[in-house]
Amino acid sequence: MKEIRFYGVGGQGVVVAAKTFSVAVSIYENGYATTIPAYGHERRGAPVYADIVADNKPILKNCFLYELDGMMIMDDTLISKHISIEKFKNEDTFLVLNTNSCSIAEEYKNTYHFRNVYYVNATAGAIKHIGKPIPNSAMLGALAATGIVKIESIEQAIRETFGAKAGDCNAKAAREAYAQTTKI
């Protein structure tokens, strides 16, 4: 069982990313994924998060998550917004970070003591492929680079979520981010 949280700010498509990831796992990998709603803070620009539990067998738990196997952070300024991510991680928790800067990725790794940090400039990829700074699809590609889900499943789930036309460019953003993700 893997417990994962997507952090971002309202407008980055955090909730859509969680749903898309759960479709990728549940429908395209014959696994099970449950999204746990983080309700009440859907405001553009404000910090938001979405939780997902993924497993290869039916999931019993239906509650908030307290110890995460992985985190995805779609906005690298989160570190300055007093979001306490430390209490939800253990020494093995991995991080997938959207940043254009290697030094910011290093800062996250050292400040929060992540064993593995995967980073990519997902916003740039989103602008290039979909013409908008909405990094969610690209970040799902980066998440696939951790090995937790196959990039092909992510691409299929994106096409299902976004429909034919938007699905194609979002899937391209995911595929490119998957290839460009750096692990430190």
Added chain:
Amino acid sequence: MTYKMMDGNLAAVEAMKMAKVQVVSAYPITPQSNIAEKLSDLVASGELKAEYIRVESEHSALSVATTAQLAGVRAATATASNGLALMHEVLGMTSGNRVPIVMPVVNRGVAAPWTLWCEHGDAMAERDMGWMQFYCENVQEVFDLILMAYKAAEDKDVLTPAMVCLDGFFLSHSMQKIVVPKQELVDNFIGGYKSQNTYLDTEDPMFICDLTGSEEYTEMKYQQKVAMDNAIGVIEQVQREFEERFGRKYSIVEGYRTEDADVVLVALGSMCGTGKHVVNKLREKGKKVGLAKVTVFRPFPAEKIREILSGTRCIGVFDRSAGIGGQGGPVWSEVCAAMKDISCDIRNYTGGLGGRDVSPDNIEKIFDELLEISQGKRKNHTAWIDLKENAMDIRQVIKNV
């Protein structure tokens, strides 16, 4: 088998659509809103051939649904929280006139304090209004229990409406993987709708809901009581038939690893999933704990409760509603009454109010307390299991004191 990803609200809509409801009158309220919205979309697109009647309140929503169903169709509505409270008067009209409506209730606390979030206080406040109440553990159960509720409610020996209760946000907004059967299978299971006993037909006029004197009122209430008594057997039969047709097994009360358990926690709703998870974890540590999941709360399955709990000397009951002024929560009271002739220690736990998480840690804490009590190492239990230490300081206004 076809799997789909759905949240609890969409699963409820899917089930009502497949039951071919022909009149919809729903008033949106968080966290039920997308049931009302999605039904509206389906009617607008023609996918659901129904009349969507816009109403100005939940009181009207259930009034319209009840009278529409009397005219001979399945009618749909759904609500939550204060919306259910506003329906209170009409709930009695529906059940007393023996109209077997099936209504999803998305559980949310009733104000005040204002809350949007999950607890069972809204449905528990209506537990004596003559409606059956089913509680769902997960999104698959939302879909399945709605289908079973139609079949049980419309049975000639029952003719009693049913609430299918799903936890606000924990189920209504949680995407989960579910099996959606083919329409043909659903048609064969629940069939078409036909009004029985009471109906509105211009060719055959009938006076319904007239003033009833004391010479008949008691007997009509007794008929409702007998219908509820009948419902236990009918629901069990419907569950067996559901399993034969759809392959998923249900019980009015599910005993989960209770056979050899030293202590058992009784619970209902989405917390049962987390409860089972904790049971498995503690079993690995050698602690003999079990969970009894109450799927049907009205009619209360007392005999089944006795069957599952009779070998257990120490029992906890988790109420996700405050039961203010009672000796304990409503589920605890019912369990105590069911077990009154059996020697056992039944402890009341209250928690998970207004969206507070029923966490694995808190459930584990309950099991540990119950184990200590059963071993004679402890006398008292923590009745308000997730209460903060500074409870009495919260929002205390010191001005003018």
